[in-house]
Every structure is written in structure tokens, then in C-alpha cells.
Amino acid sequence: MSFDAFGDFRMDGHVAIVTGGAQNIGEAIARTFSGAGAKVMIADLNGEKAQTTAAAIQADTGNEVIGIGCNVTLQADIDACVVKAVETFGDVTTLVNNVGWGRAYDDPLAVPEEDMIESYKLNTLSAMKMTAACRPYMLKAKEAGKNVTITNSGSLVGSVPAFDFIAYSAAKAALNHLMLGLAHYFAKQVRINTVLIGTVITEGYASAGLDEKAQYALAHPDSLTGRAGKPQDIANAFLWLASPAGSWVSGQTIQVSGGGKRVKLKPE
Ligand SMILES: NC(=O)c1ccc[n+]([C@@H]2O[C@H](COP(=O)([O-])OP(=O)(O)OC[C@H]3O[C@@H](n4cnc5c(N)ncnc54)[C@H](O)[C@@H]3O)[C@@H](O)[C@H]2O)c1
Numbered sequence: 001m002s003f004d005a006f007g008d009f010r011m012d013g014h015v016a017i018v019t020g021g022a023q024n025i026g027e028a029i030a031r032t033f034s035g036a037g038a039k040v041m042i043a044d045l046n047g048e049k050a051q052t053t054a055a056a057i058q059a060d061t062g063n064e065v066i067g068i069g070c071n072v073t074l075q076a077d078i079d080a081c082v083v084k085a086v087e088t089f090g091d092v093t094t095l096v097n098n099v100g101w102g103r104a105y106d107d108p109l110a111v112p113e114e115d116m117i118e119s120y121k122l123n124t125l126s127a128m129k130m131t132a133a134c135r136p137y138m139l140k141a142k143e144a145g146k147n148v149t150i151t152n153s154g155s156l157v158g159s160v161p162a163f164d165f166i167a168y169s170a171a172k173a174a175l176n177h178l179m180l181g182l183a184h185y186f187a188k189q190v191r192i193n194t195v196l197i198g199t200v201i202t203e204g205y206a207s208a209g210l211d212e213k214a215q216y217a218l219a220h221p222d223s224l225t226g227r228a229g230k231p232q233d234i235a236n237a238f239l240w241l242a243s244p245a246g247s248w249v250s251g252q253t254i255q256v257s258g259g260g261k262r263v264k265l266k267p268e
Helices: 024-035 047-061 076-088 113-143 163-185 214-220 231-242
Strands: 015-019 039-044 065-069 094-097 149-155 191-197 252-256
Touching: 015 024, 015 076, 015 113, 024 039, 024 047, 024 094, 024 231, 039 047, 039 076, 047 065, 065 076, 065 252, 076 113, 076 231, 094 113, 094 231, 113 163, 113 191, 149 231, 163 191, 191 231
Parallel strands: 015 039, 015 094, 039 065, 094 149, 149 191, 191 252
Antiparallel strands: none
């Protein structure tokens, strides 16, 4: 028997940059790609944590992982991060635009203009800038016959709006459209997909203004799968999309959210 059902999910020969990869979802993506054989750079605002996480992943998988401090809203940091990846690993085949964050507001029409702009810079524009910085290396990698992809951490609320998280919701919706447009721009060269992530409870929920009760409600005990997500649930989807296993998938937004709320019309 020579058929290996998991062979297409291997990422040997790939070089991945994972933004915001020091913890939670980004960390799981970095560990999963590394476990599949990729060389990985974690680019995170928290440079120290990026390095600690990178070292822990490398110890787990035996494959090279580096961590670097990088603010994805700053052009100089973005450029330095991409150059460092190329200097270290010789290539960039795989970009994961994972950085993102939002917070709740009582009145969607009273969100300060600066907050709307900051949210757009963090959740949307950073992905465009990272893509632009990676473009020359990615096109070269494609010319060399490699599997070249960009996969983005979108959100369910970028598809179905959440009016209390309006700045985040609107910026994530813009991310979907931006990256879909870029998937068409890069046709036959770079595959681009966005994962619409459902609720993965992390410490970030408290900092976004949601208490324990709100977090429990968000975890959707009445969803089709009955539980909140785990970072690995999301990382598994990223592996499919970024590895050769996803080579016929591009320009898509793919929901990984526990199936959403169960719908039953007739009352109990
Ligand atoms: N957790 C969820 O339920 C959920 C749901 C939907 C979408 N998402 C999206 O998934 C992604 C990851 O979510 P998470 O919960 O793992 O986030 P998290 O807040 O736990 O981790 C984000 C990481 O990004 C880093 N970071 C923040 N700002 C940065 C910047 N300017 N430059 C570089 N790094 C920066 C942080 O240091 C942190 O390590 C985000 O885009 C988020 O919007 C998460």
C-alpha cells in the first residue's frame, strides 16, 4: 500500500510567516504548520513571547521556528519581519494574517472616529501591507513551482454583523472583501482564503469587555456542535487551506464556527 491520505497536508519545503502567533489561535497555526514540516516565523507585537513560543514549538516538532517582535500596523516592522524571514529561511511561501482584535461599545453610532480607523488599520490594512511586503518573494516561490498561499483570520462577525462590536465587525468584513479582491488579482499565483472564525474563548474576551456570562452565551451551548472552539479547530482549517491539500481552493471565506446556532421553527 503506497497511498498516504495525509501526504497533501505536509508542508515540508514551505516557509510560513504567522502574524500574532505568540499565543492562542496564531500559536496553534504556527505549531500545526511546523508539525507538518514548514519552517515558521512568528511575528508578534510581543517579541519576547514570540521567541518563547517559537522555541517551545521547535522543541515539540523538531523543525525550525523563529520569533520576532513586529507591529503589523508599522511599515518598518513589516519590512524588517519579511526580510528576516527571507534571510533566515531563503523564501516566503505562506502568509497567515492572523492579527486582529476588537472591543464592545454601547452605542455603535458613538464609536470614536479614531477607534474606527485604528480597527481598520489593525484588522484590515495590516493584511494588505503584509501581503505587499511578501509579494516579490511569493511570486518568486511560485515561479519555482511552490505552493504559495495567504490565509487570513477572519471572523463570523465579519459576515454577520455584531452591532456592539461595530468597529471590529466592519473591519473584518472589509478584510473579507480585500482578500477576495486580492485572490482575483493573484489568480494562478497565490491562493488566498479567509477563515470566518467562531467563538474560541481566550483571555482576549475579557479584555474586549465580555464577562464570564457573556462568554458562556457566546460559546453557543445550543450550536450544532454544542461547544466553543479550540485554537486547534481553527489551525486544522488553516492547514487544509495553506497546504497542497487545499490547492483547488482560493478566493473563499470558509466558516469554522461549531456550526452556528441550531434552528428549529416549532417551539418545544
Ligand atoms: N478568539 C476568537 O474567538 C476569535 C473569533 C473570531 C476571530 N478571531 C480572530 O482570530 C485572530 C486570533 O485571535 P486570538 O483570539 O488568538 O487573539 P489573541 O488576542 O489571543 O492573540 C493575538 C496575538 O496578536 C498579537 N498582536 C496584537 N496586536 C498586534 C500587532 N499590532 N502586531 C503584531 N501582533 C499583534 C498579540 O500580541 C497576540 O499574541 C484575530 O484576528 C481575531 O480577530 C478570534
